[in-house]
Amino acid sequence: MKHVVAGIDIGGTTTTVGLVDATGHIHAKQTYHSGQITTLPDYLAQLRRVVTTLAHQHGAEIEAVGVGAPAANHRTGTIRASNLKWAYGIPFAEALAEDYHLPIALDNDANATAIGEMHFGAAQSYRDFILVTLGTGLGSGIVSNGEVIYGHDGLAGELGHICVDRNGRDCGCGRKGCLETYVSANGLKRTVFELLAHRTTPSPLRDVSYSALSARQVSEAAKAGDAIALEAFEQVGELLGLKLADAVAHTSPQAIILFGGLANAGRLLFEPTIRSLRKHQLFLYNPDLPILPSALPQADAAVLGAAAIAWQKIRKSDHVLL
């Protein structure tokens, strides 16, 4: 029998289950539609069918279950995502424990990815690092001394909502000028539109509407030498580096790892970010502090993160038994 954990990535429309061994090898993976489900029993029944079938087909013994989901709280075991009605306010980790009689771990996407990097990715040699996820918004997982910093309520590590400018851009959280309104796929797009208004430079981006523009298009324009797109990446990197310098002054990490769609822009994002971090960092800290790309394959990162928190849970239980 293969010894694996079930890494479960819950999204708004689909759920993905992966059977993952202790080395991070995915023995089986299945994605199915779960967006139409409205009650916990229905969600659990569908999940069990998939998990049982996968384990049977691949001769695997599941030793723990790990769940990554948006707005999941490691401390309370709940998921408070408005688009997951079957889960809202329900003690989901507890329900899984009753169903599977196995160690259960649950965490939000960013923290799960951070633990995934520590077990299987770019942070395998680090005990102190910060993971920043750059998707539509900006998420983060802060690891100190080998442990995610959860805070008393499980809500630590919300670097997307530190303040860049109190009078700045409207944020989905109801405030103004949060970091993610500048540094994220959406933030990049907003910066492009500010620059299109500010500059007179010609640019193919002038022919694209706000609704139609994607971060990938900005990235492609920048690679083709478009001045507006290049300046937008400069500004995004400058702000990210500035705020990472502040984050370093909080927890003094060995490295910072950038994950997600916007991080795939590579040098376009990394170069201005690193330049800005070096410029703004307090002299006490490592002047060569590494800023690294994620080393998890993007398509499997969520499942690997969920699996990593399950493996971590097993190791901690073993430790307690010693």
Added chain:
Amino acid sequence: MKHVVAGIDIGGTTTTVGLVDATGHIHAKQTYHSGQITTLPDYLAQLRRVVTTLAHQHGAEIEAVGVGAPAANHRTGTIRASNLKWAYGIPFAEALAEDYHLPIALDNDANATAIGEMHFGAAQSYRDFILVTLGTGLGSGIVSNGEVIYGHDGLAGELGHICVDRNGRDCGCGRKGCLETYVSANGLKRTVFELLAHRTTPSPLRDVSYSALSARQVSEAAKAGDAIALEAFEQVGELLGLKLADAVAHTSPQAIILFGGLANAGRLLFEPTIRSLRKHQLFLYNPDLPILPSALPQADAAVLGAAAIAWQKIRKSDHVLL
């Protein structure tokens, strides 16, 4: 025999030794001049005379030694303060261990005070909190899950050097616009001088030179209703609250504790700080997050902090032996 630890507070001109029991009671305390000492053996010899005499006079058995000092590093056991020549770059904790054959703990002032608050002060019921020391500068100790966050190099928790304004006031660290150039006794004074230039309001503070002005004078002027002094406290509190909201987004503490000279200004500082924190905090977090004054008597806080890290060291050693 009384079971105590030696809590040692090392400053630029004096050293204070206190014999402190596990409840925080100081059985004996002595302060002596140590500023003229230039070599480690001389420092150790003088310290040993004081410690031995105190223990003998008070019938106390010393079980561990804790040291609090500026720029002390818990991870390396060194003190890198430019005004402590006998210590610079020397493994001081190791030297103490050889001398005393006892558990030795060493940490910087802010971290030692944070642990002091946790053992004997305002943080006895907290495992997640941030201590901010407001003296000439701004120091901080961040506690997560009952442990100080040290970072990989022992240099975490430098909130005095997070950035308020990249083009702002000159900071002693060589950069511009660090938090402590605005929020500290010195920052308050700088704000007063900016306001004296900006406003035409009459104020007795117009008769005091920059060199002569103290934070206490500003505090007294504010209590007497002086508009410039009151506005200065408003601005300092507003910026402190804004940056504490960012700190909360990093580690989600249960409480924030303000310590030191400027914190003694009481309501003048606390009211605008709390108002600003409430305004700038992300909706996820406790809307009534307590901001509390230190509960350590100020004259003994340094010795109690040093003693607390020694008691913590003993408890951890015991734990390992179980």
